[in-house]
Amino acid sequence: MNPSTTGARVLLDELVRLGVREIVLCPGSRSAPLAYAAHELDASGRARLHVRVDERSAAFLALGLAKERQRPAAVITTSGTAVANLHPAVLEAHHAAVPLLLLTADRPPELRGVGANQATDQPGLFGRHVRLALELETPHDPPRQAAAWRTAAARAWAASTGALAGSGFAGPVHLDLPYRDPLAPDTATTVRGGRERPDAPGHLDPADPATGRPHDAPWVTLPAPTPAAAGMAPTIAHDPGTLVIIGELPTTQHRATALDWAARHGAPVIAEPGPGTHGLVLPHGAQLLAASDWVAAHLPTRLVIIGRPTLGRTIPALARRPGVRVEVVTPGEPGAGGWADATHTAAAVHHFAALDGDEEERGATPFARTWLEAARRMADALAHIGQEGLDGPTTARVLHDGVPGESLVLLGSSSVARDLHLGVARPRADVHPVTSRGLAGIDGCVSTAIGMALTRPGPTYALLGDLTFLHDANGLLIGPDEPVPDLTIVVVDDDGGSIFDTLEYGAAEHAQAKRRIFTTPTGTDIDTLCAAHGVPATTARTPDELTDLVARPATGIRVVRVPIDAGSRRAAGERTRATVVAALR
Known part of the structure; x- marks a missing residue:
């Protein structure tokens, strides 16, 4: 088996062992080793392959495949502008904390900067918007290099899921993969029906030095992604005049935790659309804030903003009102720079772990009942x-x-x-x-x-x-x-x-x-x-x-x-x- 084919097979084999189940492929020549390896995994039932001709759409398809289950999906491209077309989805995955693996084929180093076709500077292309960026060594000595390829796969999985360094936040990871000719599998090892011939050179079995490990064992056991400050953050004090704003959050679990905290404190909630609700969520809540005279007469003493509000200008306007104390609860999203405070009015910032608590529900506060009644009247009027x-x-x-x-x-x-x-x-x-x-x-x-x-x-x-x-x-x-x-x-x-x-x-x-x-x-x-x-x-x-x-x-x-x-x-x-x-x- 030629080195490029072996390198692609080992890398994808390890990613699948770690949990990748969805692979999106865009056609290209330099990415042929990855394409053949992905096709074999699909034919053998170990992963599902999706082929698309537009790299931008392909990257968003991979993002969608990863978004709900928070399981990394991979997207494969050839070199050149194909890689740049991934950038919009990379930005979305970065800011929305979606695990995404970018496997970009590249020219080997000797073909960069010398006028070779479809060659550009791909390493580092996505800058700070990826959790990890690695350029792997060009395959040439698979028995020696296989361990490094498997380690790179494990690092990519860990960084993409948020397990690396215990950050707890998923996101995109870029592996740049240079390959030399030949790029197609050797005739003797051509896959038939998705499986290699058992006697083919380079077959990935336990005895092959290219695997480095038994076929049914991962290269390394990785930690589960957990927030770095989990269990260590102080709780947020009760304030009966609190209004809670729930904005964009990385996962449904984050949203459920935010709703639970508001329920335990009896605080009314303005929530952007998302799964989960309870009786303290104000119907058409953001619209209520547009009634500026009524809001001025019923101001909250504290505004607790959880996540990142995105749907309008009324929430920032409320945050700027004199007499309203603003406290921000941040899950630490990389795209928010630590916390969301676009109005620069935050008086306190809390880690998301501060929302965890075992206090009993207090029931709706008098302040909450006032806002709930106003929202009910507003909703009834809008319905007619x-x-x-x-x-x-x-x-x-x-x-x-x-x-x-x-x-x-x-x-x-x-x-x-x-x-x-x-x-x-x-x-x-x-x-x-x-x-x-x-x-x-x-x-x-x-x-x-x-x-x-x-x-x-x-x-x-x-x-x-x-x-x-x-x-x-x-x-x-x-x-x-x-x-x-x-x-x-x-x-x-x-x-x-x-x-x-x-x-x-x-x-x-x-x-x-x-x-x-x-x-x-x-x-x-x-x-x-x-x-x-x-x-x-x-x-x-x-x-x-x-x-x-x-x-x-x-x-x-x-x-x-x-x-x-x-x-x-x-x-x-x-x-x-x-x-x-x-x-x-």
């Missing part, structure tokens, strides 16, 4: 706003109410996450919204949703705006031999980025420039685009039509297009704010 047909919040509510139990709903960035918060007063316990808001970009949401759907047995949905959908339309480019999930993608189609209508750019004095440089309509026929990829698409124009469509889980991938009025968001927002103010008088 007249709405004909479907707009953004109504679409989110109909989807939320109509999906089967235990459904997962991936929310695209931009408007739709806000639509769910405004459209749904009391989230269902058996519906699990998931966001991709590490950086809140619209990149890769179709591929992320496909990856998540491929890892779970229950119904899976995605709610995306049309620009978010179109930005990753290559996510639908799936070959006939690839695994395809059951996934319904609901596209809120207002022909552009209507979120800008709700910001200062939507004011009348800016109307002339707004359409071209902000909302950027494309005029794309989504049905025709889907047909080109062999994906069925249906249009829902009424709540009843949408309810009927989402009540039946998809077989394969399908798209449900919901056309809405592109100019309705600003007026709807003004109507909502007026309704809230009137309800709280």
